[in-house]
Amino acid sequence: MKKQLVLLLVIGILFLSFQSFSPETPSEGVFPDEISSILKNSCYDCHSTATGSEKALKAIDFEQWDQYRLSKQIGLLGDIGKVVEEGKMPPGKYLEKKPDRKLSESQIKLLADWTRQEADKLMQAD
Numbered sequence: 001m002k003k004q005l006v007l008l009l010v011i012g013i014l015f016l017s018f019q020s021f022s023p024e025t026p027s028e029g030v031f032p033d034e035i036s037s038i039l040k041n042s043c044y045d046c047h048s049t050a051t052g053s054e055k056a057l058k059a060i061d062f063e064q065w066d067q068y069r070l071s072k073q074i075g076l077l078g079d080i081g082k083v084v085e086e087g088k089m090p091p092g093k094y095l096e097k098k099p100d101r102k103l104s105e106s107q108i109k110l111l112a113d114w115t116r117q118e119a120d121k122l123m124q125a126d
């Protein structure tokens with residue numbers, strides 16, 4: 001009886017650890033939700049495969065993010081932080097037409113903080 005209990009316990013532990021080691025269920029996006037929703041709202045019109053412009057996609061295509069090399073991602077993270085903090089993106093002309101796409105102060109901070117954290121993380125993974 002005791003042996004069976006131990007066996008059950010061992011099986012249970014194996015099962016649990018197997019579950020936690022198995023690859024996480026792929027989430028939809030490569031970005032955290034709050035970042036993703038900011039990007040979708042303010043950047044995807046130009047920087048996503050479906051709706052973007054050639055020029056903007058050459059700079060970044062957020063939908064292709066996971067295809068970029070690590071070094072490219074790190075470089076782009078720096079660029080993203082910079083352009084949003086300097087108010088260069090989204091472009092002023094676009095905001096004249098779509099003022100609701102303007103980033104709020106808190107969105108800018110969130111994005112900029114995230115780009116730094118993410119770049120640090122990627123550099124350690126390298």
Ligand code: HEC
Binds near residue numbers: 039044059076094
């Ligand atoms: C109206 C279209 C449009 C929107 C919206 C837009 N971009 Fe851009 N973006 C462009 C274009 C066009 C370029 C390439 C030419 C340039 O640098 O102006 C660009 C370039 C960039 C670059 C590269 C800049 C550099 O210095 O090389 C970054 C980074 C960037 N965008 C980030 C963003 C982010 C982040 C957002 C959302 C907060 C965003 N963009 C929204 C059109 C857009």
